[in-house]
Amino acid sequence: MTFIEQFKKIMQDALPTFLENPFIKDCEAGRVDARALYTYIYQDNIYLDVYLPLFSKGLDNFDINSESLRQFEGDQETEPHLMLQKLADQKDPAAKKTITKEWLPATIGYLKHIQNSQQEGDFIFLCSLAACPYVYGYLNEKMIESGQITEDNPYYPWFDFYKGTDGQLTVDFMKVLEEQAEKVDADLQSRGLTAFYQAVQFESDFFAQAVEDRA
Numbered sequence: 001m002t003f004i005e006q007f008k009k010i011m012q013d014a015l016p017t018f019l020e021n022p023f024i025k026d027c028e029a030g031r032v033d034a035r036a037l038y039t040y041i042y043q044d045n046i047y048l049d050v051y052l053p054l055f056s057k058g059l060d061n062f063d064i065n066s067e068s069l070r071q072f073e074g075d076q077e078t079e080p081h082l083m084l085q086k087l088a089d090q091k092d093p094a095a096k097k098t099i100t101k102e103w104l105p106a107t108i109g110y111l112k113h114i115q116n117s118q119q120e121g122d123f124i125f126l127c128s129l130a131a132c133p134y135v136y137g138y139l140n141e142k143m144i145e146s147g148q149i150t151e152d153n154p155y156y157p158w159f160d161f162y163k164g165t166d167g168q169l170t171v172d173f174m175k176v177l178e179e180q181a182e183k184v185d186a187d188l189q190s191r192g193l194t195a196f197y198q199a200v201q202f203e204s205d206f207f208a209q210a211v212e213d214r215a
C-alpha cells in the first residue's frame with residue numbers, strides 16, 4: 001500500500017465512528033439541536049483561530065503554493081458556519097446565550113495534538129494537519145453519495161459545501177504527502193500515520209462534544 005492508500009484506509013475504517021457520532025446522526029436525521037450547533041460554531045472559531053495559522057506554516061515548510069490549499073488562509077469558514085447558524089436561529093435563538101464559553105476538551109486536545117506534532121518535525125506536523133480537510137471532504141462526500149444526506153435535508157448545504165470545496169483540496173494535499181513520504185524512512189512514515197489517525201479521532205470527538213455539552 002502506498003502512503004496515501006494507508007491514509008485512505010485509516011479514514012475508511014473511521015467512517016463508522018463518524019456515522020455513529022451523535023452530531024452527525026442529528027444531521028442525518030435532519031434534527032436541529034440549536035444549542036449543539038451554537039456550541040460547535042463557537043468551538044470551531046476557537047479551533048480555526050489556532051489551526052489556520054498552523055496550516056499556513058505547514059504549507060510554508062514544504063513551499064506548497066497550490067491555489068486550492070492556499071485559499072483557506074485567513075478564511076474563518078464564515079459560509080459553512082452561517083449555514084448552521086441559520087438552522088439554529090430558526091429553531092431556538094435563545095439557546096445561544098446558554099452555551100459554554102470555555103474551551104471544551106476536544107478543542108484543547110486536538111490543538112495540543114497538532115502543536116505536539118509540530119514539535120516532532122515538518123512531516124509529522126503535515127500529517128496531523130491533514131485530518132481537518134480530509135475528514136470533512138471524505139465524510140461529507142460519502143454521506144451525500146450514499147443518500148444519507150439528501151437535498152431535502154436542512155444540513156444539505158453544509159454537507160455540499162465541504163464536498164464541493166474540499167475535493168480538490170484533498171487531492172492536492174495527498175499529492176504533497178505522497179511526495180514527502182517518499183523522502184522519509186519507514187519509522188517516520190508510521191509515526192505520520194499515527195499522528196493522522198489521532199487527529200481523525202479528535203475530529204470525531206470535536207463533533208460529539210458539541211452535543212454532549214447538552215445540559
Ligand SMILES: Cc1ncc(C[n+]2csc(CCO)c2C)c(N)n1
Pocket residue numbers: 044047055072077132133134136137166203206
Ligand atoms: C474541527 C474542524 N475540522 C475541520 C474543519 C473544516 N476545515 C477547516 S479549515 C479547512 C481547510 C484547510 O484544512 C477545512 C476543511 C472545521 N471547520 N473544523
